[in-house]
Amino acid sequence: MAPSSDDRRAITVDMIIVGTGMAGIGLARALRRQGDTRSITLVSADSADDYTKPLLSTGFAKRLAPEALVRQDATALAEELDATVLANTRVVALDAEQQRIDLDDGSTLYFKDLVLATGAAPRRAMSIPEPLAERFFSVNDLDDYRRFRAALAKASTRVAVIGAGLVGCEFADDLRAGGHAVTLIAPESTPLPRLLPAPLGEALGSAFATGGITLALGRRVDAIQRDDHDALALTLDDGESRTVDVVLLATGLAPRFELAQAAGLSANDSGIHVDRTLRTSHPHIYALGDVACIDGVNAMYVQPLQASIKALAATLGDQPTPVSLGAWPVVVKTPLLPVVAYPPVAPVTQWRLEGEGDALCALGEDKDGRLVGFALTGACVRRKVELSRAVPALLG
Numbered sequence: 001m002a003p004s005s006d007d008r009r010a011i012t013v014d015m016i017i018v019g020t021g022m023a024g025i026g027l028a029r030a031l032r033r034q035g036d037t038r039s040i041t042l043v044s045a046d047s048a049d050d051y052t053k054p055l056l057s058t059g060f061a062k063r064l065a066p067e068a069l070v071r072q073d074a075t076a077l078a079e080e081l082d083a084t085v086l087a088n089t090r091v092v093a094l095d096a097e098q099q100r101i102d103l104d105d106g107s108t109l110y111f112k113d114l115v116l117a118t119g120a121a122p123r124r125a126m127s128i129p130e131p132l133a134e135r136f137f138s139v140n141d142l143d144d145y146r147r148f149r150a151a152l153a154k155a156s157t158r159v160a161v162i163g164a165g166l167v168g169c170e171f172a173d174d175l176r177a178g179g180h181a182v183t184l185i186a187p188e189s190t191p192l193p194r195l196l197p198a199p200l201g202e203a204l205g206s207a208f209a210t211g212g213i214t215l216a217l218g219r220r221v222d223a224i225q226r227d228d229h230d231a232l233a234l235t236l237d238d239g240e241s242r243t244v245d246v247v248l249l250a251t252g253l254a255p256r257f258e259l260a261q262a263a264g265l266s267a268n269d270s271g272i273h274v275d276r277t278l279r280t281s282h283p284h285i286y287a288l289g290d291v292a293c294i295d296g297v298n299a300m301y302v303q304p305l306q307a308s309i310k311a312l313a314a315t316l317g318d319q320p321t322p323v324s325l326g327a328w329p330v331v332v333k334t335p336l337l338p339v340v341a342y343p344p345v346a347p348v349t350q351w352r353l354e355g356e357g358d359a360l361c362a363l364g365e366d367k368d369g370r371l372v373g374f375a376l377t378g379a380c381v382r383r384k385v386e387l388s389r390a391v392p393a394l395l396g
Contacts, residue, residue, distance in 0.1 A: 012110040013084075014038035015316070016101065018091055018259075019117030020048045020077075021141070023289030023305055027115060028081045030313035040083040041109065043101070046143045048074035048087035054302060056145050057170035057333055060178030066146040094263040096282045113284050113316060116260055116272060120253035120290040120300060126162070129224055135232055136247045139171065151246050157181050160234060160244040164191040164217065166332060168250030169204070173334045175248075176213050183214040183242050185221060185234070195330060195341035196362070196375045197351045203358045203377050207337035216242065253300060255291045271298045276322035276395070278312045288312055294323060297394060303328035304394075325395040327388040329374075331381075340381045344373030345394045355380050363387075 015031075017024045020042050028040055042048070049070045059069060078085040086103070093102040100110050122138035137148040152159070157180040161172045164186035172184045184191070190201025191208065209215055216236060223235040227243065234242045255271035266273040266281040271293035278286045278294065287293075288308055290300045304325045311323035332339035337358055348364040355361050361380040364373035374387045 010100075010108040010110060013041045013112070015040045015113045015115070016109055016111040017042045017115045017117055018101070019119055019289070019291075020044035020046070020050075020074075020085070020087075021117065021119050021289065022053055022302070023117035023119070023309065024115070025050055025077065025081075026305070026309045027117065027288060027312060028083060030309050031316060032081055034313060034317055036313075036317060038112075040081065041086065042077075042081075042083055043086045043089050043091055043103070043109075044074070045090050046088065046141055048077065048085050049142055050077045051142050053141070054333070056139055056142070057167065057174050059145065059149075060152075060171075060174045060180070061335075063178060066142060066149065069142060069145070091259060094259050096263045096265060096285060099284060111284070114286070115312070115316075116280075116285065116287045116291060117289045118256040118259065118291045120255045122249060123252040123254050124249065125251035126221055126249075132224060132226060132232065135245070136249060138249045139167075140253070148246075148248065152180070156231075156245045158231070158244040158246075159183070160185055160232075160242060160247045161250055162186065162221065162247060163250035163252065164188055165194065165250065165252060166192065166330070167253075168248075169208075170333045171248055171250060172208065172213055173211075173336050176211060177335065181214075182212075183216060183244060184208065185216040185219055185236070185242070187218065187220050189218045191217070192332065192339065192341070195332070195343060196339070196377075197353075197364075199353060200339075200360050200362055200375050200377050203360055204334065204337050204339060207334075207358060211336040213336075214242075216240075253290065255293070255298065257291060260285075260287065260291075267293075270296070277315045277320055278308060278323060279315075286312060286316075294325075294395060297325070299325060299328070299394065301328060301330055323395065324393065326393045327391050328394070329384050329388050331384075337377055338381045339375075339377050340384045341375040342373050342388065342391055345392055346370075346372040348372060 050072045051069045074085045074087040090104040159180045160183045176182045191204045219236045222237045227233045257267040260272045261267040272287035311321045314321035329342040344364045349367045352363040359378035359380045362375040
């Protein structure tokens with residue numbers, strides 16, 4: 001629907017992409033590579049710097065300043081893509097019927113096609129006293145990285161990482177390599193519980209402990225207070241206390257689906273629901289990346305994202321292409337012990353273990369003995385390609 005004649009601040013754009021992470025920028029690049037000349041506007045809630053998100057959890061070991069992670073700023077990005085890039089701008093409302101978004105500066109944009117690449121936000125799994133909130137951080141984008149790095153430069157080197165999932169383990173290892181004293185706190189008894197069966201998780205935990213990371217697994221934070229030396233005292237549920245200077249929260253990610261849901265699109269905690277062409281319940285609105293739930297599957301990893309970008313670029317180029325995720329093993333950046341895992345695509349009846357020491361291979365088998373997932377540590381990660389060819393694709 002076209003804007004009304006009295007809406008002087010309204011602009012119509014062929015395509016709007018909300019989000020300038022790997023998903024949004026990657027899609028815009030793919031469209032330009034295939035010769036798409038439509039007008040594109042990218043709307044970014046942050047600085048819209050072009051960087052690679054997985055590098056955020058490797059920057060402390062390499063002592064990289066935030067600027068070192070930036071490939072180009074928003075101005076250079078706009079020039080490369082021949083696009084409009086709106087940095088530090090938030091979408092406050094989406095009207096799907098009128099194909100319109102309202103921005104926080106009071107302006108309105110109408111679109112022919114819209115791609116929601118809004119990503120996921122850190123979950124807050126604990127209550128933080130307001131006076132101490134400035135000591136707690138999550139690192140989900142480059143601006144977060146800037147703030148956290150600045151805090152570490154001002155404080156001592158004691159860091160508590162709360163959460164032993166993918167993000168928590170990668171940052172714990174990276175911060176340790178960067179010279180910080182790290183305590184890893186999580187309610188689970190072993191690291192990476194969603195990716196690794198217990199024996200492999202124990203191997204990773206042992207490698208962490210040997211490498212100098214203090215483990216407080218199977219524990220929760222019961223109380224937080226400032227001690228007499230202006231440090232944070234974290235009281236755990238077993239009564240023990242850990243003294244740290246800052247806390248990194250790595251308690252999971254939640255898809256940012258609220259904008260779509262408020263507009264009447266099908267969405268819930270699992271993300272914005274899309275079909276295999278990444279189309280939402282509205283024919284001209286798509287979702288891509290961490291926010292997209294594809295036929296019931298939300299895969300917040302790089303390889304599924306790359307496959308989705310390729311498919312959506314083709315679809316938007318008038319060649320409808322269902323996304324195929326294939327087999328996408330997750331490579332975990334934990335130098336203390338290399339880890340690769342392919343989350344099972346069906347219920348596992350048994351994990352068959354092979355190897356010894358920290359070189360372990362776990363083969364997840366269903367009730368019929370078929371391989372449906374695997375996990376590898378240490379020297380066994382070299383089996384990644386072999387086993388990836390043997391497991392079924394999640395979305396074939």
